[in-house]
Amino acid sequence: MEMLLVFFAHLNMCESKEKTFFKVMHRSGKEETSIEAKIRAKDKRNRLSLLLQRPDFHEDTxxxxxxxxxxxxxxxxxxxxxxxxxxxxxxxxxxxxxxxxxxxxxxxxxxxxxxxxxxxxxxxxxxxxxxxxxxxxxxxxxxxxxxxxxxxxxxxxxxxxxxxxxxxxxxxxxxxxxxxxxxxxxxxxxxxxxxxxxxxxxxGRPQRPTNLRRRSRSFTYNEFQDVKSDVAIWL
The missing domain is CATH 1.10.167.10 (Regulator of G-protein Signalling 4, domain 2)
Incomplete structure (x- = not known):
């Protein structure tokens, strides 16, 4: 009967089972955190994009x-x-x-x-x-x-x-x-x-764009408190 051997190159077999288990779980936790961070960043970008598309966002431009x-x-x-x-x-x-x-x-x-x-x-x-x-x-x-x-x-x-x-x-x-x-x-x-x-x-000339004095729309802090200035969220 043939035996299938699987080697885990990233595991040190000389280490204790507890230590090996901790490394695997720690690495998995990092990967999950990274995935969650990317999902949150994508969600923030989507919300900001929707905000920029709102008609009232540009109402006074x-x-x-x-x-x-x-x-x-x-x-x-x-x-x-x-x-x-x-x-x-x-x-x-x-x-x-x-x-x-x-x-x-x-x-x-x-x-x-x-x-x-x-x-x-x-x-x-x-x-x-x-x-x-x-x-x-x-x-x-x-x-x-x-x-x-x-x-x-x-x-x-x-x-x-x-x-x-x-x-x-x-x-x-x-x-x-x-x-x-x-x-x-x-x-x-x-x-x-x-x-x-x-x-x-x-x-008798057609109307041209006029230089207007802009009155910007007032934004509250709450509208942007979830959008970080860190460049990393746009990557």
């Missing part, structure tokens, strides 16, 4: 902001010239209002023109119930402290609106609208007339 400017109205240079005559002429023209809104978005101050437009629409309300509902919506969106699109108003103006919001009238926001109008006219409007958006309209 120049590329995504430029997407808001992609649809440019067809305006003749002759018409665009008139917008420089006064701020009123700019806002009274639908395309002028759109172009100015697109410009404010590049400066992240579009809440001003949105508030002004909301006030214009509010003045058209006729029913008492509609006035009350619209006034409350404008107050919660633009006026109250920590509103999602809070406009820059002085304390006195905000206080008057806050006290009258329970029984609003069509003139409840007149002072605030006038204040925001002046801010846009004296500040944003002058920059708009020097902006690429406006200059391209004057020259």
């Amino acid at each position: 120049p590329t995504s902001r430029f997407a808001l400017l992609a649809k440019e109205p067809r305006v003749s240079p002759e018409e665009a010239v008139k917008w420089a005559e006064s701020f009123d002429k700019l806002l009274s023209h639908r395309d002028g209002l759109d172009a100015f809104t697109r410009f404010l978005k590049t400066e992240f101050s579009e809440e001003n023109i949105e508030f002004w437009e909301a006030c214009e629409d509010f003045k058209k309300c006729k029913e008492p119930q509609q006035i009350s509902l619209e006034a409350k919506a404008i107050y919660e969106k633009f006026i109250q402290n920590d509103a999602p699109k809070e406009v820059n108003l002085d304390f006195h103006t905000k206080e008057v609106i806050t006290k009258s919001i329970t029984q609003p009238t069509l003139h409840s926001f007149d002072a605030a609208q006038s204040r925001v109008y002046q801010l846009m006219e004296q500040d944003s409007y002058t920059r708009f007339l020097k902006s690429e958006i406006y200059l391209h309209l004057l020259e």
